[in-house]
Amino acid sequence: MDLLNTLVDKGLRRELPTRDEALAVLATSDDELLDVVAAAGKVRRQWFGRRVKLNYLVNLKSGLCPEDCSYCSQRLGSKAEILKYTWLKPDEARKAAAAGVAGGAKRVCLVASGRGPTDRDVDRVSQTIEAIKEQHEGVEVCACLGLLSEGQADRLRSAGADAYNHNLNTSEGTYGDITTTHTYADRVDTVQQAQAAGLSACSGLIAGMGETDADLVDVVFSLRALDPDSVPVNFLIPMEGTPLAKDWHLTPQRCLRILAMVRFVCPDVEVRLAGGREVHLRSMQPLALNLVNSIFLGDYLTSEGQSGQTDLDMIADAGFEVEGADTTTLPGHRVPAATGCGSHGGDAPDAHGAGGCGSHGGGCGPCGEDTGTASVAEPSEPLTARTDLVAVRRRGAGTDLAPNA
């Protein structure tokens, strides 16, 4: 396929594909899918070899959020029967993090529900970061606390945080459809505050919320322009009790196409397979390792993932290796002055976006460009609901039970 040869060449050169090329990846047929995976796999191996970085989520504060993000089980008015608890003490969070590190995680993601932290919350999280760093000197710590106010990113950086996560989630044009209590611009501002403070930016998306192919391309191009170091790709887990509970739009094949498109647009960035992989990729998860170079180990914020040992076995069986603590994740040209999704961040038509580990997704919208001549699929009708694969988290942080790591 000429398309795939072109995309591999561009990916190896860190050159931005056209919007038509990105849309064409999403429009490929099932017969072409393995060729698409193999092509994006070449780009993945060029920049990250066969390494898989493991990340571990610690939900510091669960539920009871005043915001109304429609995909989120912790939202205002959520009827989802999730764990609800207020801030973990620093030592409780340290213990939860230790389980992830023992399981092979080199990054710990500290997440809290809410619109954004108070200065007192930043104090608490700073104490938690210090406790984790004291026990695990080399571990990376990422904070995901919502919208930041002036000076808070600097304080987190001073406390030892390495990264900050805030997701764009969807296109700027559809952002208002999923959230009304804050704006896309708010999210962009927080990601940029984190970058300005010297924190490594992590910002990604959620697929499966009824968006079009053009929306997906918009958000990924906006992420490239925003220039995060890592891009988590979440697949919506339609939780009972949330407004999107009936939104089952994803197939394993669709998920693989989305991941391949993200890899082609952000070739040398840490693309992280995030929430929803077990639910939507199912037995196709190992194929996705050819596209992403990073996953979450164990459970998610409010739902359970497959066992940590199953994650490790999957990586080994697929011929990949867990990235060691002594290995730098990003390619040399992005360290230490990381330059975002590839070397051509300024090429993209728009630069809006910010997002996170599945609890603070945001959205960047259409980039204001014509989507070109490639076919643009409309969101499909809902598929069969696989509610049998969705399990609310009942172990780990906020419970007396051992975490899954």
Ligand code: SF4
């Ligand atoms: S995504 Fe974050 S801000 Fe939005 S409802 Fe969930 S916890 Fe609150």
